[in-house]
Structures are given as structure tokens and as C-alpha cells.
Amino acid sequence: MITEWKIQVPEKRIKKKFFGNLKAEVIDKGLCSHCCTCVAICPVGGIVAGDKPIDFPTWVKDCVDCGACVRVCPRWDYKPLSGLGDYIEIFAAKSKRFVGQDGAMVTEITASALEMGLIDVALFVGRDESWRTQVVMIRSIEQLYDRKITGTKYSYAELIPALKDTVMRYDAIGVVGTPCMVSGIRRLQENFKKFKRVKLVIGLFCTENFYYHQLYDFLLKKKGIDLRNAVKTDIKKGEFIVTLKDGNEISFSVKELDEIIPSGCRVCQDFSSVESDVSIGSVGSKAGFSTVIVRTDIAKQVTDYIREKGYAEFDEANVEAVKKLCDFKVKIHPYPPT
Numbered sequence: 001m002i003t004e005w006k007i008q009v010p011e012k013r014i015k016k017k018f019f020g021n022l023k024a025e026v027i028d029k030g031l032c033s034h035c036c037t038c039v040a041i042c043p044v045g046g047i048v049a050g051d052k053p054i055d056f057p058t059w060v061k062d063c064v065d066c067g068a069c070v071r072v073c074p075r076w077d078y079k080p081l082s083g084l085g086d087y088i089e090i091f092a093a094k095s096k097r098f099v100g101q102d103g104a105m106v107t108e109i110t111a112s113a114l115e116m117g118l119i120d121v122a123l124f125v126g127r128d129e130s131w132r133t134q135v136v137m138i139r140s141i142e143q144l145y146d147r148k149i150t151g152t153k154y155s156y157a158e159l160i161p162a163l164k165d166t167v168m169r170y171d172a173i174g175v176v177g178t179p180c181m182v183s184g185i186r187r188l189q190e191n192f193k194k195f196k197r198v199k200l201v202i203g204l205f206c207t208e209n210f211y212y213h214q215l216y217d218f219l220l221k222k223k224g225i226d227l228r229n230a231v232k233t234d235i236k237k238g239e240f241i242v243t244l245k246d247g248n249e250i251s252f253s254v255k256e257l258d259e260i261i262p263s264g265c266r267v268c269q270d271f272s273s274v275e276s277d278v279s280i281g282s283v284g285s286k287a288g289f290s291t292v293i294v295r296t297d298i299a300k301q302v303t304d305y306i307r308e309k310g311y312a313e314f315d316e317a318n319v320e321a322v323k324k325l326c327d328f329k330v331k332i333h334p335y336p337p338t
């Protein structure tokens with residue numbers, strides 16, 4: 001039970017309950033990344049996310065003032081992470097077994113880690129017919145052939161609250177997330193022993209994420225796109241591209257997304273998920289391949305296994321191109337904001 005977990009209480013900035021501090025210092029200042037780490041850890045389940053800013057509507061009455069939310073928030077005392085981070089090796093690769101957003105290496109690494117017995121289950125962000133995100137627990141490799149489970153969804157997901165339930169039930173867990181989610185998972189691991197059960201953290205390259213109602217439900221619908229016919233959404237070379245079931249593509253400039261970039265993404269400088277075990281993205285490799293940054297021993301074990309088994313095709317990555325995007329993210333997302 002979460003309530004049995006003891007943590008060191010952080011120092012308050014204002015004379016209010018801890019959620020009042022989180023609200024004043026992170027949410028109201030526009031720094032919240034919507035990673036949902038606080039939602040997961042609140043012992044009274046009062047903090048809620050959904051497709052809107054994080055809130056605890058009854059905090060004045062119901063917050064038990066334990067400080068857990070502030071303790072695990074990656075944006076409390078915010079010092080942006082950036083750059084390529086530490087790594088063992090970088091390469092480009094394409095899975096021979098799975099179809100994904102790019103080279104399906106996120107899926108391949110997860111499948112191989114399951115096959116090796118390094119993890120019992122993994123958490124993915126899948127989607128429904130209308131592209132609403134849904135957290136999916138992967139128990140078997142067969143699930144990874146479902147195209148709604150693989151691929152990129154450009155909207156927030158409540159992955160970390162689902163991870164809290166998963167660490168209660170399984171000993172070895174894999175998880176895939178955006179850089180802010182990866183940082184949230186690391187804060188949970190530093191503070192709560194149970195989260196040490198997360199053995200493999202796959203981080204995605206990320207520039208920005210969006211609220212579902214603003215991107216899919218409003219902007220894409222306004223363009224006449226029937227999301228039930230869409231099989232892929234992608235951002236490539238400054239264009240947002242929707243691929244339809246019949247193979248046709250609808251694209252428009254990403255500049256049209258400027259107005260709906262959430263404030264918490266505007267202050268994020270971590271493009272490459274520097275705190276992950278292995279980071280994966282599309283920049284830095286040719287079409288149909290993923291760029292893979294192997295950072296820790298467990299990730300190296302899995303990628304070595306993939307090579308031995310011949311599960312993927314390998315190529316060189318363009319490291320300079322990835323560095324350029326890391327620098328670009330720092331430039332377009334200044335902190336403190338100007």
C-alpha cells in the first residue's frame with residue numbers, strides 16, 4: 001500500500017498543504033509536463049489528469065499533506081536535462097519481426113526482453129479507434145503485432161498511474177515513455193523501493209506532446225480527417241502527416257501546431273530521454289529505421305541478443321543529426337521562459 005511508504009518530506013515554498021505548493025510552483029507557473037507521476041503517488045487518489053491540466057479539485061480539504069507529489073515531481077526545483085547524455089553505443093536498426101512507427105526497435109527491444117525473461121510484462125501506450133491513448137499491458141509477444149499498440153500517438157497518456165498498479169503485481173517490468181515520463185519513473189525509483197521492479201526503461205526522442213482535444217479532436221477534425229480511417233500520425237521534416245487506410249496522406253506544416261504546444265513542453269529541453277536505459281527515435285537514421293542510444297548494461301544485453309538472433313537489420317546512425325536536434329530543443333524551449 002502506498003500509505004505504508006515513507007519518504008523524506010521536502011521543504012515547502014508557501015504556507016499551504018503540499019498539493020497547494022505543487023499547484024503554485026509547478027502547475028500554475030506552466031511548468032507541469034503532464035507526466036502524471038504525482039497522480040500515481042497521491043495516497044488518497046485525489047490528483048487527476050485526463051485530457052486537461054493536472055488538478056486536485058478538493059485539495060484544500062482532502063490533501064493529507066504527505067509531500068509525496070512534490071517529492072516525485074520532475075518539475076519541482078526544475079533543472080532541465082539536455083543533450084545526448086551518457087551512452088555505450090548508438091546505431092540505427094530496423095526490426096525484421098515487427099511493424100512500428102519507424103524501425104519498430106521499441107517493440108523489438110520489448111519483445112526480446114520478454115523472450116529473454118528480463119521482464120515479465122511491459123507497459124505500452126496504445127490507442128482506440130479515435131486515437132485516444134490507452135495504456136496496454138504487454139504480457140506476450142503476440143500482442144505486439146497489433147498496430148494500435150505500436151506506433152506514435154501525439155497526445156498525453158496516463159502511463160505512470162498504470163505503472164503504480166503494475167509494480168504491485170509484477171517483479172520485473174519494462175516501460176516505454178517520453179522524456180518527462182522517464183524522469184518521473186526515475187524519481188519514483190529513487191523514492192519508493194517497489195519501483196525498483198521497473199527493470200527496463202525505454203525512452204522516446206521527443207520535441208513536444210499535445211492534449212488530445214486540441215490536436216486530434218479539434219485541429220485534425222477541422223481539416224476533415226476521419227480519425228477512424230487513420231493508420232499513422234507522424235511528424236517529419238516540418239510536416240504533420242496523417243496516413244489513411246487507403247494509403248493516402250494528408251499533411252500540413254507543424255507551424256499550425258504552435259498555438260497548441262502545452263506550456264510544460266515549451267520548457268522541456270530533454271530531446272533524447274537522457275535518463276532512460278535505451279533511447280529510441282526517428283531522427284538520425286534513414287526512413288524505416290530507428291536510432292537507438294544504448295545507455296545501460298541491461299539495454300546492451302537486449303540489443304546484443306537481438307544481433308545474435310538476427311532479429312534486426314543494423315546500420316550506422318547519424319549522431320550529428322541527433323545532437324543537432326538536442327541543441328535545437330534547447331534553443332526553441334528556453335528555461336526560464338523568455
Ligand SMILES: Cc1cc2nc3c(=O)[nH]c(=O)nc-3n(C[C@H](O)[C@H](O)[C@H](O)COP(=O)(O)OP(=O)(O)OC[C@H]3O[C@@H](n4cnc5c(N)ncnc54)[C@H](O)[C@@H]3O)c2cc1C
Nearest residue numbers: 100101102103104105106107124125151153206281282283
Ligand atoms: C509525443 C512524441 C513525440 C515524438 N517526437 C519525436 C521527435 O521530435 N523526433 C524523433 O526522432 N522522434 C520523436 N518521437 C519518437 C518517434 O515517434 C518513435 O516513437 C520512435 O522513433 C520509435 O519508433 P519505433 O518504430 O521504434 O516505435 P514502435 O516500435 O512503433 O513503438 C512505439 C512506442 O511508442 C510508445 N508511445 C506511443 N505514443 C506514446 C505516447 N503518447 N506517450 C508515451 N509513449 C508512447 C508506444 O507505447 C510504443 O511503445 C516522438 C514520440 C512521441 C510519443
